[in-house]
Amino acid sequence: MVADRTNVQVGPGGEADLAALTDIYNHYVRETAVTFDVTPLTPDERRPWLLSHPEDGPHRLMVARLPGPDGRILGYATSGAFRPRAAYATSVETSVYLAPGEGGRGIGSLLYGRLFAALEAEDVHRAYAGVALPNDASVRIHERFGFRQVGLYEEVGRKFGAYHDVAWFEKRVT
Template identity: 55%
Template sequence: MSGVSVRPAERRDLEAITALYNHFVENTAVTFDVGAFTVKAREPWFAQFAADGPHRLFVAEREGAFAGYAGSMAFKAKKAYSTSVETTIYVAPVFAGAGVGKTLYERLFSALGREDVHRAYAGIALPNDGSIRFHRRFGFKEIGTYHEVGRKFGRYHDVTWFEKRL
C-alpha cells in the first residue's frame, strides 16, 4: 500500500503501541484487559519479542504517523507448543480499511515463513465481523468458539478461535 511502511518494533515505539492498545482496552471488547496500561507496565509484554525467531513484533507507519502493530507470541508456555504462535494485530481507527493491517500481516507472515512455525492462532472476541473477514482473507480457518468466556462492559463475550497452517 502506498505510504505504509512496516519495520520491526523498537523500544521507542512502546509509547505509541501502549496508547493504541489502551484505546481498544478502554473503548472496545476486542481485548479482555479492563484497565489502561502505563508504558512501564507494558515493558514485560514487549520483552517477549525478538528481532528474529517466531516471536516478532512489527509496527506500521503511514505518512510518518504511527498506524498500528502486529506480532506473534507464544501460543502456550509448554515446549511442545513451540512451533505454534498466537497472533495479535491492532490498527489505529483513523487508518482502518486503508491497508495497514494487510501490510502488517504480510510482513509478519513473511517473517514467520522463515521460522520453525507450524501453526498460527488468532482469538477474536465477538462480535467482530471485520476481524473475522480479515483473518479469513489471510487463510485462517475457524476451529471453535469459547462461549461467554470473558465479561467486559457488563456483558459476556464469546471468543472464536482461528487457525492458519504455515
C-alpha cells in the first residue's frame, strides 16, 4: 500500500521503530549508492545511531508512519553531529530516507518540514547534507528546503564497482 501524505503522522522515533528503520536503511545499502555502507546492518548494530537521536536537542529523528495499530513506517529524517569537535556543535548533518515505493508523494518534504521546525528552537546555525551523485530526488528536496551546493567531493566513494561523487549542501538555520 502506498501512502498519501494526508494520512501520515510524523513524530520522534524510538526503540520500537528500530527494526523498521534498519530495514529501510538496509534497502539503500543493498540497492543504491546513496549511502556508502556496503554491508547491511542488524538492528543491534544500528542501536547506537538510534540512541544518538533523543526526542529533544539538535540531534533528532523524525519518523513518518501510517496511523492506527499497524503504524507502518514510511520514512525518516535525521539531524546528527556534523563533526565531533566542540566548535562544530551548532552545525548538524541532515538526511532523509523513505521506504521503497514511498518517494514522490511529499513524505520526504513532510519529514524535513517537521525536522527543521524542531531545529528552529535549538542552537543550530547551519545544516549540511552530503548527497551521493547521481541522486536528482535528493538534490531537489535539499534545494526546496533552502540548501545550496557548496562543494563537491569527486569520486570519493566506491560502491558497486564504480566511483561516486558527493555534493555538499548547506542551509542557514539561524
